[in-house]
Amino acid sequence: MRRLFVIAGAVVLLAAPAVAQFGQDFFQSFGGLRGEQGDPAEIATADKMPDRDLTACHMLYTSVRREQNGAGWRTDYPWGERHLLIRLSELTKTRVSWLSDGIPHSYLVRLTDPALFQCSFLMASDVGTIGLTPEEAAGLRLYLEKGGFLWVDDFWGNAAWAQWTREFAKAMPPDEYPIEDVPMTDPLFQTMFVIDKVPQVTSIRVWRAVGGRTTSERGAETAVAHLRAVRDTHGRIMAVMTHNTDVSDSWERETDDPQFFYQFSPDGYALGINVLLYALTH
Numbered sequence: 001m002r003r004l005f006v007i008a009g010a011v012v013l014l015a016a017p018a019v020a021q022f023g024q025d026f027f028q029s030f031g032g033l034r035g036e037q038g039d040p041a042e043i044a045t046a047d048k049m050p051d052r053d054l055t056a057c058h059m060l061y062t063s064v065r066r067e068q069n070g071a072g073w074r075t076d077y078p079w080g081e082r083h084l085l086i087r088l089s090e091l092t093k094t095r096v097s098w099l100s101d102g103i104p105h106s107y108l109v110r111l112t113d114p115a116l117f118q119c120s121f122l123m124a125s126d127v128g129t130i131g132l133t134p135e136e137a138a139g140l141r142l143y144l145e146k147g148g149f150l151w152v153d154d155f156w157g158n159a160a161w162a163q164w165t166r167e168f169a170k171a172m173p174p175d176e177y178p179i180e181d182v183p184m185t186d187p188l189f190q191t192m193f194v195i196d197k198v199p200q201v202t203s204i205r206v207w208r209a210v211g212g213r214t215t216s217e218r219g220a221e222t223a224v225a226h227l228r229a230v231r232d233t234h235g236r237i238m239a240v241m242t243h244n245t246d247v248s249d250s251w252e253r254e255t256d257d258p259q260f261f262y263q264f265s266p267d268g269y270a271l272g273i274n275v276l277l278y279a280l281t282h
Helices: 002-022 024-031 079-091 114-118 134-145 157-171 204-209 247-252 258-281
Strands: 056-059 098-100 106-109 122-125 150-155 226-231 237-243
Touching: 056 079, 079 106, 079 122, 079 247, 079 258, 106 114, 114 134, 134 150, 134 157, 134 237, 150 157, 150 247, 157 237, 237 258, 247 258
Parallel strands: 056 106, 056 122, 122 150, 150 237
Antiparallel strands: 226 237
């Protein structure tokens, strides 16, 4: 038994520099790709998507820095998108593609994979940790310019915003595609529900830790939630960025706590459904 522990310890010691050298994907190869709550990922392939009904896609990316309470690409995957599509199917006539009874597809996709171009919309969370290779940046730009739609969410504070915008600029340079705050008069806020403010949703872990007393995860620095966007030359929104808020947690965690649901989920779903309907109709 002692020899077994020694061998196990040696494996851990050998693995540590390997993880440092090869990054997150090296470690993931041992146990597979799994979402934030341990669900196995649905890996997208260009020939796998079973129909032309609406599916969710979630960006698989490499984290190059850490953020407090962040989980990299795993954040809010897959139940954020799954619950949003369930509610969309209940509240509209949108046809949703189902993995099984009551569970929509939520595919994990790389920006360099041809399957990206089968995605009606692409989500990513904790993007204040993201790093894009030139090939990934090129894939993202081509996807957006061909009519794709991106929503990034759940990143907080100035450092995370600086990291995201620096990496996003590799794909969409700000002199061509400036990022702007979307005014509350924009049609996006009235697609189905009339929304008069960008909801600030805190993660359920932070909400519980502070007893629900605040929704800002970093104090004064993150007190104001923003919805920003990039538009094409015709004014169509190509990408939205919900900063200083975790809208996806209002979907992902809707069944975890009734109080959390009533405080955050109605506003979170209203925004989510509006954004998806905008993306599908523009």
